[in-house]
Amino acid sequence: MGCQHYLVWSVFLTMLNQHCDCVECDRLWSDYKAAIQAAFRLDNKLSIAEIRHDSAVVATLTPESREAARLRLALRLQILNHGAEAHGHSAMN
Numbered sequence: 153m154g155c156q157h158y159l160v161w162s163v164f165l166t167m168l169n170q171h172c173d174c175v176e177c178d179r180l181w182s183d184y185k186a187a188i189q190a191a192f193r194l195d196n197k198l199s200i201a202e203i204r205h206d207s208a209v210v211a212t213l214t215p216e217s218r219e220a221a222r223l224r225l226a227l228r229l230q231i232l233n234h235g236a237e238a239h240g241h242s243a244m245n
């Protein structure tokens with residue numbers, strides 16, 4: 153996944169987020185944005201290591217990158233679940 157993907161997502165998320173005024177939403181969204189940034193940084197580092205054929209760094213970063221992607225997805229699902237349960241949203245269903 154490249155830059156463009158994250159950029160599109162963050163614009164989309166900001167638009168969605170504007171409709172909500174809820175402490176739990178704020179917490180989930182700020183966690184999610186932090187997770188997106190962390191995953192983005194890891195993916196960048198991993199791409200650079202792959203280009204350099206730095207197998208030690210790739211071996212270290214690959215599980216970290218997977219974990220960051222997993223966390224990002226988990227938070228996205230939490231946001232959707234919270235939106236559906238607390239606010240009756242059915243975004244992206």
Ligand SMILES: [Zn+2]
Nearest residue numbers: 174176177238
């Ligand atoms: Zn909420």
